[in-house]
Structure formats: C-alpha cells, structure tokens
Amino acid sequence: MQHGAGGKTHTMADVAKAAGVSKSTVSRAFTQPERLGAETVDRIVKIAQQLGYVPNHTARALSTGRHGNLALIVSDVANPFFPPLIRAAQLQADRSDFCVFLGNSDEDPRQEDKLIDRFVTQVEGLLLVASRLSAERIVFHAKRRPMALINRDVAGIPRVLIDSTTGVRQAIDHLADLGHKHIIYVSGPSSSWANRQRRNALKSAARLHDMAVDVVSPHVPSYDSGRAVVPEILASKATAAVAFDDLTAQGIMTGMAERGISIPDQFSVVGCDDVLGAATYPSLTTVSNRSDEAGRAGVRLLLDMLNGHMAGDTRLVLDTHLVIRNTTASPARPGFHSRQAGTAIG
C-alpha cells in the first residue's frame, strides 16, 4: 500500500529507463493496457508505483486536449443554497475522475467573465450555476467550451432548472386559504433567473385569488438585506411576505422581532430553498430545494456532452413543493389578537 518513497516527481522517461522500455510503452501501459503484453504492463505498473510516479496531468492535457477538469462557477459559495449543490457536483465529477475548479463570482458578472477566461483553457467544460451573465455572454462562452447551466434558461444550452413555480403557487394558495388578501414579494437579484421565475409565479397565482401584490427589492439576497427591508415591508399594508430565499426570510424574521412584531400571529413569512431546515424559530414555511439533485444532474449533462452524447437542447426541470412549517397563519384581525401554538412539522 506504499505510495512510493516521496520526494521529487518522476517523469515517464524515468519509468521507461527503469523498466528497460520506451516512453511510448509506459504511456500505453497506463492508457491502453490491452494492447500490451500482460506481463509488460504488470512490470511497468509495479516499477512506476515503486518510483512513486504519477502521470503529469498538465502534459497529458496539452497533448490530448482533454484536461479531465471542469469548472463550477457559483454566485456565492457562502450562501447555504450552494454547498450541497457543490458537494453533489463534486461527487458526480469524481466518479468520472474529473477535477473541479470552483469559482465564486460574488454576484458580479465581470468577475464571472474573468473567472471563465482563467478557467477556459484548462477545463473541458463549464458549469455555471445561477449565472449573472447576459444571455449573449453565456452563448459566447458556450462556443468556446462545452457548457451546462443550472438555474438559468438559455435556449440551446443544456440546463437544469429548479422550478419553484409549483412551490410558489402552493405557497400563495396556502396564504389565500389562511385569508391573506395582500402580500409582498421581497425580491432577489434582478439578474437571477430564479428570481424572475418566482416573482412571475407569485403574481399570476395571486391574481387568481384576487390578492394585492407589492414588491420590494433589496440589492443582494442575504440575512442583512432581509433585516434592512423590514421598514419597507411594514410601510405596505401586506399581511404576509414571500421572500426570494430563506436567508432573506430569516433576516425579515429578525427585523420583525426587533420591532416586537410576532410571527406568525401578526405577520406571515414564507421563504424559498429550504436551506435552514427547521432551525429557525418559528420554523420557516418555505419552498423545497433540490440543489443537490441539480448539481448532480448538471455535471451529468456536461459529461454527457463531452462524451459526444450531444444533449442538444436539453432542458431538465426539477419541480418543487411547499413545506409548511410555523411562520404562516391567518392574518391578524383588527381588534382580534390571534395566537397560535407551534404546530408540529407538516
């Protein structure tokens, strides 16, 4: 089980000399063993191991054009939506012995461009998650390298979409059932596909119930944004808020608590992505998240492309549903101070 005696990296020539064969033979011993004498292969492999020889990824890549690397670019690693996705993508890539570069655009399209430029010559494929780039730029980059998208809908580029439409619709139905007549959507980044999709789903569902809808837009989706936007929320006459994501929702909850407003008695809150589990108090009603599946599927799509299984115009949609917990209740009636004990998780 010894991995070799450590120290300096050996080259193929070293192995060849030690084994008394040519470089080509060593090369083949690793890449196409079947075309070599069985014992030759054994001998070479053994010697290589003793020397601690590891094939040079870079040289191989330069020679073949296949790097065995792919780039995963996300908008914010620290946003809890991404880690499970990253992990799943990683695992999937690993099964095919791919290495993954991680890029963090920090919600900035220019940074994203820059990252891609830096990655493009050393990866076989790009996987952009929640890209903030314009469709044009995406198409441009897609011409340079195989590319797949997650939560971004650009025709002609294989993509997997977590469709929160279904979940958001359920959320609105739920709020309507509870008697809410006026809600507010706390928006995410305007360049976010998920945001547009959620806003639209919310508006059309609300229309069916004759609900009034306000919209308020913080700059970035975060705890702090949610907290900061509470005054604006209170300025409207809404009795419930649907937030772009759980982080924002959590911030709203804190902001409400700071003003002595009790949730869900005096105000209802719904999140999106279900990244917090039941950890908040009250536990957050939210739309389910399938980011790990998305990550896995995204990598699979990309690798399929690389294997020539041209995915064509694949558009994989993962739907979602509402997870009802304890931040939603009937709106407070004037003069009637309702109160609800924490009900168990649905």
Add this chain to the structure above:
Amino acid sequence: MQHGAGGKTHTMADVAKAAGVSKSTVSRAFTQPERLGAETVDRIVKIAQQLGYVPNHTARALSTGRHGNLALIVSDVANPFFPPLIRAAQLQADRSDFCVFLGNSDEDPRQEDKLIDRFVTQVEGLLLVASRLSAERIVFHAKRRPMALINRDVAGIPRVLIDSTTGVRQAIDHLADLGHKHIIYVSGPSSSWANRQRRNALKSAARLHDMAVDVVSPHVPSYDSGRAVVPEILASKATAAVAFDDLTAQGIMTGMAERGISIPDQFSVVGCDDVLGAATYPSLTTVSNRSDEAGRAGVRLLLDMLNGHMAGDTRLVLDTHLVIRNTTASPARPGFHSRQAGTAIG
C-alpha cells in the same frame, strides 16, 4: 469592451502572424511588456483581443512549471464551517490570479490521498483543511508540493490553527459559574485536530472546577449524529453538553425537544464554531469561529512559500472566545421543575 468574436480558440502563432512578429514577441507582450517597444505591445495586445486570444494556461504551466493553480481540500463542503473559509480562500487566491481546485474528502483519508494525487501535477500548492490524513502522509505529500495546513498541527509545515482552547475554557468557566458539576463532551472525528484540542481543553478546564466529564463519540459531526446521540447523553448524569460543533449541538437540541426536555431549563448545550448565528431556538451558546480568517491566512501562507519567502515553520494561531446566547442556564434542581415560555428571538 468586446471580448472578441467568440468561437474557436486561437494560438499564439495566430496572433504572431497577424501582428507580423514572432511568437516570442507575443509571449513577451503578455509576460514582460516593459522589455518591448510600447507601441509593439499595444499593437499585439489589440490584435490578440480582436482575435479573442486567451493564453493557454496548460501550455504555459507545462513550460514554466508554474500553473497558477492551487488545491483546496476540505473534509465536507456542506458542513457550514467550510463555506466561509472557502470563500475567503478563493478571494485571497484571486488577488494573485490563482485558480483554485476544490476537493471534498468526505472525511475519508483515502479519498484525500486520491484527490491529492489527482491535483498534485497541476497545482503549485496544496492547502489542506482539517485533514484526516496521518502525519506521515501529510509530510509525504508536502515533499511533493508546497503545502499549508489549516487546523492540523504538523511540525515543519506552515499551518494556521483556530485555537478553540480559549473559547472552550471560557465555556467551561461559564458552565461552572452556572453551577454545573457534571458535563458531557460530544466528540467529533477522532482524526480531527480540532476535536482533540477541544476535548483536551475541556478536560483540563473541567478539572480546575472539579467537574465530572463524560465523553460520547458519534461517527461524524452532523445534525443527525447529534440527534441520535441524545439517549446516550441522557443515560449519563450530565446536566450540560459541549458539542464538537454547532451542527451536532443543533441535533442534540432537536433530540432533546423530541423527548420533551426543555433547553436550557432542564439541560444546557454549548456548540463550537458559531456557524448558525442566532438562528436556532433557543439561540445557541457557542465558541466563536474564525474560519474565514483562517482561509485567507492559509492561502497567504501558501503563496508566500511559492514566492520563496520560506515560511519555515510558521504556526499561526487564531484564538477564540465564548459567545453566550440562550442555551445555557443553571442546572435544574431535583424537585424543582422549571419551565420557560418561549421568549422572543434574541
């Protein structure tokens, strides 16, 4: 601002031909512009841009041995301890135009070995976070490539350590002040440096207060582990638990709640890492986390090594402190059944 007209990747020779110069000149225009005629550089750069030429990272790496890549290997991307660290490391690497490979060992040393093997030929340096490898393997790999460590203390290898000793000691003092006489440590992975450190700090601090200490060891640090270990905790006579990390602590809280045990009235819980903020209910008393600083410092250390500023036996220690929130209180007295109504979010 146009980034070139898209499509196929051009080579340096293309640019050279288009500009009517030699390849070397083009090369120099990018790497040492000062040694060239100012206008020559301008012309070349402009033509390159028009063509959409991007220098080939791989070829450059093969030629120079400098890849401009580094590998960041963590034990679990999805553990909330890591994302901020990853983000900070990324940012720091970005300032020096480095690309970062992300590896996920999933707490498995063999996987870690495998990842390193895959990375080692295409990175300039390795940054291992909370490595689960034996000291011998770490030293072995460190001979192959410049390496820095985070939360792993191996002599001779530059490392940054988040020292929870101070924070844990404060936690024990705090529990002693509250009157606890018997506590239990819910352990993390045995191969974790942080775990050993926390356990030791806890034991020695407890000794000073004449406290009894039990230890229980789940396999991996996670919400589920914490939840599952509750029966064992209750089997002991401890009145307070200190958990290896916040996730485990959160699991314990859930497990306790499921058994109708109220925290902190009937049992106190302390976490480590402060990754949950005040999001739990009751909000968790925990030891502060400085993972982002650690990530930043780790990358800085590594890059310093690469620049020849031999860091020698650098050992950077970041200390921590206790963050007191609402999961700790005096132990319940026999015969006195305390009860606490849900207080608002801290």
Add this chain to the structure above:
DNA sequence: CTGTTAGCGCTTTCAC
C-alpha cells in the same frame, strides 16, 4: 528591442 531554437511530459501516428 526582437527572432531562433530548444525543450516542458505526454500522446500518437507511423514503422518495425
């Protein structure tokens, strides 16, 4: 200041 010439370590025809 700029062009020529060797490689970096590996794969890959093409011969034997």
Add this chain to the structure above:
DNA sequence: GTGAAAGCGCTAACAG
C-alpha cells in the same frame, strides 16, 4: 507487441 519521432502551445535561454 513495441519503438521512434513529431507535436500540443508556450517560455526561456541564447543570439543578433
């Protein structure tokens, strides 16, 4: 079944 040689795209001495 195995070897020899060319070349992937770039950099780095050398010359001039």
